[in-house]
Amino acid sequence: MSNLAGKSAVVAAGAKNLGGLISTTLGERGVNVAVHYNSPATESDADKTVAQVEGSGAKAVKVQGDLTVPGNVEKLFDAAIDAFGSVDIAVNTVGKVLRKPIMETTEDEYDSMFDINSKAAYFFLQQAGRKLADGGSVTTIVTALLAAFTDGYSTYAGAKSPVEHFTRAAAKEFMARGINVNNVGPGPMDTPFFYGQETPERVEFHKSQAMGGRLTNIEDIAPFVVFLADEGHWITGQTIFANGGYTTR
Template sequence: MSIHSLDGRVVVVGAGAKNLGGLISRKMGEAGARVVVHYNSDATRPDAEATVRAIKDAGSDAFAFQGDLTQPTNITALFEAAKSRFGGVDIAVNTVGKVLRKPIVETSEEEYDSMFDINAKAAYFFIKEAGRTLNDDGKIITIVTSLLAAFTDGYSTYAGGKSPVEHFTRAAAKEFSPRGISVTAVGPGPMDTPFFYGQETPERVAFHKSQAMHNDLTRIEDIEPIVRFLATDGWWITGQTIFANGGYTTR
């Protein structure tokens, strides 16, 4: 089986039921991969089930797995379920994240803990479990944010919670390299999803749009092909954070 093909590969997608994660799950399935569609809450179950049906309708196989990935035992169970059902795991994509825009002086300890649990802790143990579980020549991809290369107010716990993932990615790339496993992070610009609009005013949305090509936000359709590329032909890229944001920011 070629490492450049998705046909027959087993993919675990964290938060893989809807939005960007759902599109990644569906496109991986359409390309022949068998997909484990993770989701967190009961409210997302219908989306997860719809994504699984779409993958099966495309001629591949999939199943849904529910769990709170801020608990490492649930991450272990996720990968063990994938191994039990499909015999192994080749690709792990983590799209789990939570956005909060709030001034530092108004941020509670509970909000801080939640943001770092979801954006940093879950990412760390997802990478850890993927590194322990993946077949040789596997791929690990984490969605971060272009705010890691930006300088703005309000997003201290979001950008701060995502920033450690760069260091996790670099260390894992070195540690897993002897087994041919590439480890990367993708930082989208402000994305045209409900998560973004819930945090911003119309004026700030207009400003964010003005900073990218075509005066537009990043779309999930802009990011999914990059993830698919990193999981196939782009395997030689490792230890990197790729800023995919239409020129919104870089460093």
């Protein structure tokens, strides 16, 4: 039996893609999951993920909210506590990608990118620190671009960069309660979010930079999140670049 069985988790953007897989993977290990989704557009995905978690024998609840509003982050954690009694694991997969030159980026685009990728991450960490049970685990999904440069992603990489510092600070602040806090930085991921930003030629280049000549799959990343919440609990304050060698350090 998993060491995680009977624990409870919050997964931000947990309805589909990587977040959905993390939700269902945790459910398979007996973890109750609060599946967050942003808007009615992804509610049906949340319903499917909730059903899959419940099909594994764990409990699940869906929670909607725009997490760029700090009050909604608090409501997400409170909903999980109301449903399960406590929260032990917090995973933030919220993100938005934009590839656009600095000279063409609008103020609204800049604000949106930092609200989604940076502000939401900060207040997610804050609520995790306030609401997680002692011995808990927090993981934020960041990007391989924190360790590499690819042109056009100034607001994406720029907005994810502060999360490394937030994580180091939170790891120290939460340490006395036995809560580990980490980031996982995937390479370019084989999801719809990536392809909308790139030409076919650039996609092939990105593939060529990683082991096996392929993009990162969501199945490559979910096990790291589970590991950090379980056997890897001694790891804290770190960014783990799981990208098949897309970046090397």
